[in-house]
Amino acid sequence: MATLDALNPSPNSSAAELSELEVGVIDFFVSAVKVLGFPKSIGEIYGMLFVSSDPLPLDTLVDRLRMSKGSASQGLKFLRTFGAVKAVYQPGDRRDHFTAELELKRLTAGFLREQIQPRLDHGEERLGRLSHLTAQLSQDAVGEFQRERVQKLERWSARSREVMPLLGSLLE
Amino acid sequence: MATLDALNPSPNSSAAELSELEVGVIDFFVSAVKVLGFPKSIGEIYGMLFVSSDPLPLDTLVDRLRMSKGSASQGLKFLRTFGAVKAVYQPGDRRDHFTAELELKRLTAGFLREQIQPRLDHGEERLGRLSHLTAQLSQDAVGEFQRERVQKLERWSARSREVMPLLGSLLE
DNA sequence: GATTTTGTTCAAGAAAAAATGAACAAAATA
DNA sequence: TATTTTGTTCATTTTTTCTTGAACAAAATC
Incomplete structure (x- = not known):
């Protein structure tokens, strides 16, 4: 794989550092969900999906938010139970992808x-x-x-x- | 003081055990304030005042709820900041007495x-x-x-x- | 059917929040 | 002014909640 890596300077693009704006939006939601009594991880996941133009799979949340797989899995499950997050089919990828529900x-x-x-x-x-x-x-x-x-x-x-x-x- | 104690079988009446109804009401408020993200002690204090026909001083809350003086003091302070509890003057007692605000x-x-x-x-x-x-x-x-x-x-x-x-x- | 990928569960550890109690301050009383 | 009563503050301990990560299951791919 070394040769292929050389061709791609950022092989794991999903682990890219969060931009200042992304951090700001995520932080906003972390505070917001605290008001509702939810844990930080819930705000991080929803915030990340909210600023992302594409649906994201669990892996990407884990990589970009540096969060354990367990938290991401549980957080997504929780957010789905009240429709704050929806699973979206992505052709050619067997992983589930998620987007944020946007209707207040x-x-x-x-x-x-x-x-x-x-x-x-x-x-x-x-x-x-x-x-x-x-x-x-x-x-x-x-x-x-x-x-x-x-x-x-x-x-x-x-x-x-x-x-x-x-x-x-x-x-x- | 021993002789006086003998005359009064329950010298510290404020430490009387809570009745089943009192426990039920207090428990109700403990759950309710949890929804709002407040600690248990807040619900206990408000609940106790809510079921009590007379205004109560801090001591009584400490005795009847078996709560530390610190918790009672901080809890009352918190409840007063948003008018959930009011201080009421009691003639002949220099302690502050408190009642629950009842208007939703x-x-x-x-x-x-x-x-x-x-x-x-x-x-x-x-x-x-x-x-x-x-x-x-x-x-x-x-x-x-x-x-x-x-x-x-x-x-x-x-x-x-x-x-x-x-x-x-x-x-x- | 073996292997890899994807996702879940849950016991244990880490972090955050709440309760305690002792030291302190303020005010009334002696 | 000394003493007692009343109430507050805050460092420490306790309890609760959240996160982690490894073991496991399910399903797709080889």
Whole structure:
């Protein structure tokens, strides 16, 4: 292979250093996903795909971001679960290639569906149990107070559920 | 003091075990604040104040939640910065007493103001620098592509800023 | 069917975040 | 002014979360 290498000064082009702009965009997303409570690697992957004009395979992410294969694999899996990243068929290459989803509305919808909905559901289950508990509370002022507080939580929960779909329409 | 202790079977009433309902409510808030990216102790404190009919001083939080004084102090400070907890004057007690803010709209406003706004501001600064960088990009397809992507980020950022105040009105 | 390529999983290590508790400061009380 | 009460700060420890890399599986290629 030595001879072929000589013909190509940068045999592994996918490992090229990131440009200043690329670093900036990736960094922007690293901060952004931290707000959502996701790990840095998620921001790096999405950011890299976002600045890249072509779909990229896992290898390239590993090389250019200097990230382990494990992180890249898990990160892509996670991003796919809520449609932030799509697999794109590349003719003549059997590796999967990925691009970033660019519609803010879809990204939001995926986030709400995968991250928020399940927690709201879980919260409602808990509230159901709490509500049941309040029935056994004493009939004095403290008991009455606590019953009211649990009711307030139920109103909050219901309100949150109503607001969620509205968020999507705000981004229309 | 031994004689007085004998008269009072539970001298430190603030250390009473949490009731099942109290544990449930506190647990609910611990999960809730995790969604927002806050530590457990924040949820414990807010939850405890939320189920308590009377304003509580720091000591009581430390005793009942079995939490260090440091955590309680820092947690209360944090909660006060965005108005989730208010100090209430208690006649005849020189300690500060705290209650939970109960208006969902105010809580949201505080969260947006203290947590989201600063990050949006910071993000815009970064985008300013990135936008400046794009001016120096090559005039080829890749350069054009990257300029467009940075513009897209700027639109996202502007949109996010527009949506924020609307969130408040949704909760009205 | 052996080999290479591609991607996943998961135990262990590394890094980041949170909690602790002791030292300190400030203010009230004695 | 000395002492006690109340609350804060911050270096250290603990806990939690993230990343790594090696072992493994699946599928394509030889």
